[in-house]
Amino acid sequence: MAPRSGSKRPSRSAPDASALSRITSRRVPPGGEKRSLAEVACDEIRKAIREGRIPTGAHLTEIDAAAWLGMSRTPVREAMRRLQSEGLLLNQPFRGALVMRLDVEDMRQMFEVRELLEPAAAAACALRATESEIDALHEVLQREAKVLRNPAALIPLNRQFHDLIMEAARNQFLTKSIAAVYSLIPLLGDSNLLDEPHARAAHAQHLKILKAIRARDAILAETVARAHVRHSLECRLARIEGSRQTS
Amino acid sequence: MAPRSGSKRPSRSAPDASALSRITSRRVPPGGEKRSLAEVACDEIRKAIREGRIPTGAHLTEIDAAAWLGMSRTPVREAMRRLQSEGLLLNQPFRGALVMRLDVEDMRQMFEVRELLEPAAAAACALRATESEIDALHEVLQREAKVLRNPAALIPLNRQFHDLIMEAARNQFLTKSIAAVYSLIPLLGDSNLLDEPHARAAHAQHLKILKAIRARDAILAETVARAHVRHSLECRLARIEGSRQTS
DNA sequence: ATTGTATACATTGTATACAGTGGATACACT
DNA sequence: AGTGTATCCACTGTATACAATGTATACAAT
Numbered sequence: 001m002a003p004r005s006g007s008k009r010p011s012r013s014a015p016d017a018s019a020l021s022r023i024t025s026r027r028v029p030p031g032g033e034k035r036s037l038a039e040v041a042c043d044e045i046r047k048a049i050r051e052g053r054i055p056t057g058a059h060l061t062e063i064d065a066a067a068w069l070g071m072s073r074t075p076v077r078e079a080m081r082r083l084q085s086e087g088l089l090l091n092q093p094f095r096g097a098l099v100m101r102l103d104v105e106d107m108r109q110m111f112e113v114r115e116l117l118e119p120a121a122a123a124a125c126a127l128r129a130t131e132s133e134i135d136a137l138h139e140v141l142q143r144e145a146k147v148l149r150n151p152a153a154l155i156p157l158n159r160q161f162h163d164l165i166m167e168a169a170r171n172q173f174l175t176k177s178i179a180a181v182y183s184l185i186p187l188l189g190d191s192n193l194l195d196e197p198h199a200r201a202a203h204a205q206h207l208k209i210l211k212a213i214r215a216r217d218a219i220l221a222e223t224v225a226r227a228h229v230r231h232s233l234e235c236r237l238a239r240i241e242g243s244r245q246t247s
Numbered sequence: 248m249a250p251r252s253g254s255k256r257p258s259r260s261a262p263d264a265s266a267l268s269r270i271t272s273r274r275v276p277p278g279g280e281k282r283s284l285a286e287v288a289c290d291e292i293r294k295a296i297r298e299g300r301i302p303t304g305a306h307l308t309e310i311d312a313a314a315w316l317g318m319s320r321t322p323v324r325e326a327m328r329r330l331q332s333e334g335l336l337l338n339q340p341f342r343g344a345l346v347m348r349l350d351v352e353d354m355r356q357m358f359e360v361r362e363l364l365e366p367a368a369a370a371a372c373a374l375r376a377t378e379s380e381i382d383a384l385h386e387v388l389q390r391e392a393k394v395l396r397n398p399a400a401l402i403p404l405n406r407q408f409h410d411l412i413m414e415a416a417r418n419q420f421l422t423k424s425i426a427a428v429y430s431l432i433p434l435l436g437d438s439n440l441l442d443e444p445h446a447r448a449a450h451a452q453h454l455k456i457l458k459a460i461r462a463r464d465a466i467l468a469e470t471v472a473r474a475h476v477r478h479s480l481e482c483r484l485a486r487i488e489g490s491r492q493t494s
Numbered sequence: 495a496t497t498g499t500a501t502a503c504a505t506t507g508t509a510t511a512c513a514g515t516g517g518a519t520a521c522a523c524t
Numbered sequence: 525a526g527t528g529t530a531t532c533c534a535c536t537g538t539a540t541a542c543a544a545t546g547t548a549t550a551c552a553a554t
Contacts, residue, residue, distance in 0.1 A: 036340070036507065061535065072509045077536090081325060085332050087423070093283070094515050094536050109418040112371075116421075120363050171356040174363075176334070177424045283537065308505065319539045324506090341506050341545050 037071050041079035044069055049088060050186040054099055060089065061096040086183050102187045104240060110181055110188075111233040115226055117178045118162070121169040122209055122225035123218040129168035137164050137210050144203050151194045158193060161206055165213075192235045201231065284318050288326035291316055296335060297433040301346055307336065308343040333430050349434045351487060357428055357435075358480040362473055364425045365409070368416040369456055369472035370465040376415035384411050384457050391450050398441045405440060408453055412460075439482045448478065 045065065048054045066076045080097055083089045089097040102110075129137075140161045147153040162182075166175045185191075192198040205228040212221035292312065295301045313323045327344055330336045336344040349357075376384075387408045394400040409429075413422045432438075439445040452475040459468035 038507080063535070073536090074508055074510090078325070078328060078507095081328065082332060085329060095517085096535075106419070109420050112418055113420045113424060116363060116367050117424075124359075171359055172353070173356050173360045173428055177360060177364075177427065180424065180427065181420055285537080310505070320506090321538055321540090325537095342547085343505070 037075035038078040041069050041076050042082055056099050057101045058099045115229045118229050119222040119225040121166050123222040124169035125165045126213045126216055126218040126221040128170045133168045141206055151199050154193045154199055198235050284322035285325040288316050288323050303346050304348045305346045362476045365476050366469040366472040368413050370469040371416035372412045373460045373463055373465040373468040375417045380415045388453055398446050401440050445482050
């Protein structure tokens with residue numbers, strides 16, 4: 001079937017330029033691995049939603065997204081399906097997808113679940129975290145303290161703090177459940193942390209949580225974490241109430 | 248571009264047979280809506296995994312699945328991606344997917360989350376369920392009582408009972424979180440309910456939960472539901488311990 | 495014999511072509 | 525004018541073709 005003659009091609013003696021250019025043009029993204037177009041599409045759409053470039057409630061078609069991202073419909077379709085199962089997009093059979101729109105009641109439900117899961121994660125973390133994980137938490141909070149006036153820089157640190165706690169909780173299902181809720185938070189609008197007083201309050205609560213974890217006091221960690229979630233909800237509700245009056 | 252002549256097709260005067268057959272051959276599945284092939288594939292694969300026809304740890308390729316299901320790779324691929332994000336399949340880039348394999352530690356983590364979520368759902372249900380929803384719960388338990396000796400029939404009823412509680416809890420995120428965990432239970436092997444004593448115990452616990460809900464006693468509902476989850480875990484652990492000795 | 499290299503093969507990732515769907519629009523009829 | 529019907533159109537759902545990838549195997553050189 002295949003030509004089997006021994007000396008089929010003396011490739012050693014003919015390193016052609018096209019092969020070289022193919023190698024050198026392969027740029028390795030600093031992130032490390034080579035990502036499929038579907039993953040790229042997924043991240044790009046997610047980012048665009050988070051940054052509000054695709055507004056809540058917008059209608060998104062596969063064709064438009066494919067043109068925008070410069071790829072064919074196939075990987076875009078795959079990405080949209082994934083975002084749909086994450087709850088970021090609402091699929092309408094044959095009619096594209098809508099960027100999910102959450103109302104105040106949805107927010108209440110989200111925080112009800114967060115109030116359940118995050119304290120449990122903090123408690124588990126207090127019981128199971130290694131010393132080096134606790135050090136890592138400490139380091140993140142030190143960096144938080146340095147950027148309290150720059151809320152935009154605070155958001156990834158906040159996320160990192162919560163991620164480290166979940167990882168130390170040693171429960172992949174708990175982690176996934178919280179992650180599922182977290183991924184929808186961008187749909188709620190601007191973070192509380194963009195407001196400096198709220199940022200300071202959140203940081204202070206983080207310190208309390210870390211202290212409880214370091215003391216291996218699971219009950220206290222749970223209690224403080226619950227207060228943290230509640231405070232976050234109250235801030236959002238207050239802001240919504242406020243903006244309703246000004247508008 | 249498009250032929251625009253007015254009388255393009257006199258379809259009224261020529262009701263051809265092919266059109267008729269197309270109409271009559273459109274079978275509406277009793278479930279109601281017309282489902283896409285991707286959904287069919289998703290359900291079929293899920294069912295095959297649940298029934299053990301595709302064993303845990305098996306290697307599944309898009310091509311094989313497409314041939315098996317009698318459709319092209321595209322909808323199969325979509326289904327597999329979905330099952331992957333549900334956690335039923337483990338994707339290996341360029342190398343197909345494995346049916347996820349859960350060990351005892353995974354089971355412990357799953358039940359840790361269930362012990363968190365299901366009691367909360369029961370409590371919320373006690374607070375928020377309508378009378379007709381409580382009646383529906385009652386009806387399911389009556390049907391349970393009738394088939395206690397037929398465990399296979401018990402499983403869907405058990406599932407229905409838990410689904411009704413979640414629905415009455417009025418929290419879509421709580422529902423989704425529990426559903427995410429539930430979908431992985433088939434990976435743990437045979438249900439406890441296949442054993443008649445366990446089935447009777449579970450039914451008795453369901454009755455207690457319903458009683459607490461009917462009394463609108465959220466604390467009690469939560470407590471009983473937690474005991475129910477714990478009991479379920481203990482049964483599974485005991486069975487594993489037992490089978491380890493016999494094997 | 496062992497190691498390094500190249501080729502073959504199976505399978506996934508991506509693009510494209512085509513059929514099917516549902517809404518919108520234009521038209522006829524009352 | 526208002527209502528019902530047929531046609532059009534943009535888009536999705538599905539199939540298929542092609543490129544890219546990773547593993548396994550065969551071969552050559554030492």
